[in-house]
Amino acid sequence: MRIGTLGNGLMAEALAGQWVKAGHDVMVGGRDPVRAAEVAKRIGAASGSLSEAAEYGDGVLLAVPADVAVDVAAMVPAGRTVIDCTNALDHRDFTLAHPGTAEAISRAVPEVQVVKAFNLAAETVWRNPPVGLGVPICGDGGMELVQELVRDLGCVPVEAGGLRRAKLLEATAALAIGIWVGGGDVRGMFPRLADAFGAVLPGQP
Ligand SMILES: NC(=O)c1ccc[n+]([C@@H]2O[C@H](COP(=O)([O-])OP(=O)(O)OC[C@H]3O[C@@H](n4cnc5c(N)ncnc54)[C@H](OP(=O)(O)O)[C@@H]3O)[C@@H](O)[C@H]2O)c1
Numbered sequence: 221m222r223i224g225t226l227g228n229g230l231m232a233e234a235l236a237g238q239w240v241k242a243g244h245d246v247m248v249g250g251r252d253p254v255r256a257a258e259v260a261k262r263i264g265a266a267s268g269s270l271s272e273a274a275e276y277g278d279g280v281l282l283a284v285p286a287d288v289a290v291d292v293a294a295m296v297p298a299g300r301t302v303i304d305c306t307n308a309l310d311h312r313d314f315t316l317a318h319p320g321t322a323e324a325i326s327r328a329v330p331e332v333q334v335v336k337a338f339n340l341a342a343e344t345v346w347r348n349p350p351v352g353l354g355v356p357i358c359g360d361g362g363m364e365l366v367q368e369l370v371r372d373l374g375c376v377p378v379e380a381g382g383l384r385r386a387k388l389l390e391a392t393a394a395l396a397i398g399i400w401v402g403g404g405d406v407r408g409m410f411p412r413l414a415d416a417f418g419a420v421l422p423g424q425p
Contacts, residue, residue, distance in 0.1 A: 293325045337359075
């Protein structure tokens with residue numbers, strides 16, 4: 221598929237680099253053409269302005285600071301899927317500066333499909349994703365496109381509900397990052413379903 225990135229920073233390079241390797245056509249979009257071209261060259265993609273990348277992609281990765289996410293997402297044409305990986309993290313105490321970024325994008329740009337995804341792990345993880353890592357995604361449309369992009373990383377898409385639940389994913393990222401920074405083990409916090417409830421539900425490991 222054709223993928224545009226809005227932003228040419230760490231997340232755009234990490235994720236788009238994997239999608240190039242998976243055979244997708246990628247355009248890295250940035251506000252500075254030189255920086256966008258440098259990143260694109262490193263990963264083997266094309267480059268363009270933010271609006272060119274927004275026009276280009278069937279899927280458009282929104283990888284900018286959360287406080288400008290709504291304004292930047294407004295460049296995406298109707299019918300496309302915006303993949304929102306932003307975290308409105310308040311680094312002072314690892315809370316959210318403002319919850320509900322994905323929903324705010326959807327309210328402001330209702331003609332696009334917004335899917336929250338990839339916000340739970342650091343860009344270093346996406347450069348070399350652990351095989352089988354679960355990637356929760358929240359959205360009301362565009363889910364199949366994002367599921368494909370998750371699988372392209374060797375990861376497993378986890379349907380985490382509609383866009384109304386995206387704010388929970390945003391809060392989970394803030395919680396997890398705070399625990400990581402404090403030296404805690406986030407992956408050790410969640411038992412398997414069977415271990416938690418003593419029963420295995422159909423389709424659950
Ligand atoms: N880094 C991580 O590990 C990680 C993990 C999960 C989620 N996230 C989230 O992903 C998003 C991107 O993070 P990142 O690490 O890739 O950030 P980054 O490396 O700092 O890159 C940010 C990108 O946003 C662009 N940008 C900044 N202000 C802009 C504006 N006003 N208008 C248009 N573009 C603007 C920057 O453009 P210039 O190059 O021109 O400055 C840059 O291309 C953030 O919301 C972050 O919370 C990050």
